[in-house]
Every structure is written in C-alpha cells, then in structure tokens.
Amino acid sequence: MEENKIECKECNREFVKSGDLAMHNYAKHNIPKNNSTEEPKKSNKNLFWMIGIIITIILIYFLVSGKGLTGNATSGDVQKITLGFNSNYYPNTITVEAGKPVEITLDNSVRGCFRSFTIRDLGINYRSSNPEDTIKFTPTKKGTFIFACSMHMGTGTINVI
Secondary structure, three states, X not given: OOOOOEEOOOOOOXXXXXXXXXXXXXXXXXXXHHHOOOOOOOOOHHHHHHHHHHHHHHHHHHHHHOOOOOOOEEEOOEEEEXXXXXXXXXXXXXXXXXXOOEEEXXXXXXXXXXXXXXXXXXXXXXXXXXXXXXXXXXXXXXXXXXXXXXXXXXXXXXXXX
C-alpha cells in the first residue's frame, strides 16, 4: 500500500505527515504552523546586516578622515607625538598644526636605523639614542610630507595643517 504524500508548494518536497510539512514550512519558508494567523518570526539576519553595515561605514569614515587614528596629543602649545614600531612606524599618519612646536618621541619598540628619524622636506634629520630624547621642531609650511628612517625602510606621513 502506497502512502499518501503531501507536497510543499514552495519547494515541491514531499512529506508523509502534515505535521512534518508544517514544521518544514515554518522552518524553511517562514510560513506559520497549522495555518494559524500568527505572524512568522522575523529573521535576525537583517538586524545583523544593518549593524554590520553601520560599523563598516563608521570604520571607513575614521580611516578616510584620519580622525581618532592619529597619534596627536597637545600639551599647551606643544604638539607631542609618540611613535612606536611594529614592521613600520605607528601611528603611520600624524597630523600637526603649522606654526606650533612639535615634539616627537620614539618609544622602546623603535630600534636600530629606525631611530634615525628624518623629514627631508622639513629639514629634520635626528638620531634619537633613547626614548627620553625628543625630536623638536616647528613646522612652518603646510602640506603632506614623508617621514622615514635614515635608510628609508620605515616610513610614514606627517600632515601639517
């Protein structure tokens, strides 16, 4: 004796019991069980996608604008910056104001030739022998300039605004 099979109208899958079809429709097609009038559960996928998109937009904004991602700190009229090193100088982009004194300190992670710090376009060429040394200068021209070690193996960008 052949069993009567019930077919899902959405995907043409066959079921022996109507309860199995109802569970399938509820799980796979978001159709309420037992033809009730209850609302199908909304998927959390949309919420997660929206949160992910918002976070991505915020991250892109900070990466493009540079806000919050630079190593700038002002103390009075002096702009103090501490650079570290992990396969390159970090922060890799710094922003300072023209006409205000700048003090750059290279922390303990900066070693070897990377302690020979240069900003050629601003006339800066300094060998920092320890983290207590500071590279002091006052930028007078605005623009974007490359800073590097003496061998140009480690580099970064300084924006003078």
